Amino acid sequence: MIGCLLLLTAVGLAAGIPAARALNRATWPEREPVLGLWVWQCLVATALLSCLTALVLGLAAVFRTVRDALFDSAPPGVLAAYGFSTAPAWATGLTLLLASGAAWTAAVLAGRVRAVRQTRAATRDRLRARAPELPVGLPAATSGPLLVLEDEYPDAWWLPGSPPQLVVTTGAMHRLTDRQLDAVLTHERGHARARHDWLLHLSAALAEAFPRVPLFTHFCEQTHRLVELAADDTAARHCGHVTTALALIELNQHRGVFSCASSRRALGDRVDRLLAPPPRLGRRKRALIAVAAALTPSLPLLITFAPGLDALD
Structure with missing residues (x-):
């Protein structure tokens, strides 16, 4: 049991610090944003597991009732293989630390879910108030998959929830060409199909809960960047790279992002990437990275079950 705890702690620390920093410095996720998001999720899952x-x-090791519940139906010798009776005193301290971290994580995630639901409800109320009045007998404007708002400010976004809605203003419809508008809507649908909203909320919650852990801070930063690149690629595949880049410029130049250095740099990088798409990784390399990432979360499980499996031999 001592060896298992030490190995699990080592794996968690390795995923949380050096592996996260190495992945954050890597340049290939910009070429494969969907794969990059997958690797980040697998790395986070490894640390949490x-x-x-x-x-x-x-x-x-600390509570006999827990031990009896876990190993009640285990074959003879499995319980002895873990050596709970020889657990050192520091195991109790580590358990209390982990339990505190788990409780704090659950509280932050629950708070995030509650805040998201409240925000979505308030947003839907505002949209309902801004929606155009329709003649009696027609379905409400806010009940369809697409809602057009009368607003000279060009904007478009996807509102997750039940039902999900794609919202676009008349300012965007007037400012963008048909192809550019199609690119913007395809970009937003790409976010919706991949459920990027929950991925963003998860990464933000973990970064908020543990702001000094490199894994979670880098995960939050990279998730916000990679989801936009992934949605850009979706729009570019359907509507063309140049059309998507022009739509991105037209839709954002009135948002004030060009007055902010960081926002200007981020938007400029996205436009440059669309106008000069980086070469994709080879199919074999993509498959190897995806499989290796998928197998990484199984490492903590193998370490945990290894003594029991060894006792069965």
Whole structure:
């Protein structure tokens, strides 16, 4: 059990610091943003699973009731293989630390979910108030998949929820060509199909809960960047790279982003990337990265079950 706890702690620390920093410095996710998001999620899952499995083992070592519940139906010898009776005193401290971290994470995630639901409800109320009045007998404007708002300010966004809605202003419809408007709507649909909203909320919640952990801070930063690149690629595949770049410029030049250095740089990088698309990774390399990332979260599970499996031999 001591060896398992040490290995799980090492895996969690490796994923949380050096691996996260190495992935944050890597340039290939810009060429493959969808794959980059997948690798980041797998790395976060590895760290969280390492902490969770270490917590379970620690609880089993500290509390006999937990140990009996976990190993009640286990074959003879499996319980002895973990050596809970020889658990050192520091295992109790580590368990308390992990339990505190788990409780704090759950509280932050629950608060984020509650805040998201409240924000969405308030947004839908505002949209309902701004929606045009329709003749009696026609369905409400806010009930369809597409809502057009009378507003000279060019804007378009996807409003997640039930039902999800695509919102576009008349200012955007007047300012953009048909192809450019199609690119903007395709970009937003790309966010919706990939459920980028929940990925953004998750990364922001973890970064808020643990602001000094490189894994979660880099995960939040990279998620905000990569989801936009992934949606840009979706729009470019359907409407063309130049059309998408022009739509991006037209839709954002009145937002004030050009007065902010960081926003201007981020938007400029996206436009440059659309006008000069970087070469994609080879199919074999993409497959290897995806498989390796998918197998990474299984490492904490293998470490956790290794003593029990060894006792069954």
